[in-house]
Amino acid sequence: MKAEDTLFQRYGKDIPAGTVLFREGETGKEMFVVQAGQVSISKRVRDIEKILAVLGPGEFFGEMAIISNKARNASAVADKDSRLLVIDSRTFETMVRTNAEIAVRMIRKLAERLSDADAQIESLLLADPPSRIVHCILQACQLRGLPTPGGVEVAISLKELPSELGVGEAALGYWIYRLESMGLMVVGADKLIVPEPARLGEFLQYLDMRWKYGEF
DSSP: OOHHHHHHHHHEEEEOTTOEEEOTTSBOOEEEEEEESOEEEEEEETTEEEEEEEEOTTOEEOHHHHHHTOBOSSEEEESSOEEEEEEEHHHHHHHHHHOHHHHHHHHHHHHHHHHHHHHHHHHHHOSSHHHHHHHHHHHHHHHHOEEETTEEEEEOOTTTHHHHHTOOHHHHHHHHHHHHHTTSOEEETTEEEESOHHHHHHHHHHHHHHHHHOOO
């Protein structure tokens, strides 16, 4: 029997699409690992629900509530039928204490999330929508891009970007079309390929100059 099957027998649950795993503000006593399916993490800002992350197989979430012993700071919903490992706080602590590999993987993932959060904050500080969009894509290339013969491939959901960046859907669609027509990216299903990130970086510099000095 595979290790994944053994873990699922002990800790696993089949979760139907649409299931709310937890809500922001609730007490958290469990963390989750996605074995199959997809889960969205969201947070309510005023009256708007903003998607913070879309997680797939191999990703974990919900750990901060059991580490800090504080209320959940976001909500989690299964977007698709999913297979999840549900791990309580005592089991989690035992795993981290007795398995250095698990501890190192968690530290790396938490560091990656912190870098993503810093990049998102930096994007939101940019005043003009096109700069936010280009900066977000460049950061994604640097943090989680995969080199391919055609350029750097980034798994990214364009549907979630408007809420993440505070950019309207129409503006996002327009600038994605412009960037693709300029040859700065190729749009696929839930992914982008950036042929030359350096050129995209030069375009971001141009946008910055245009914002500071106007059209020239």
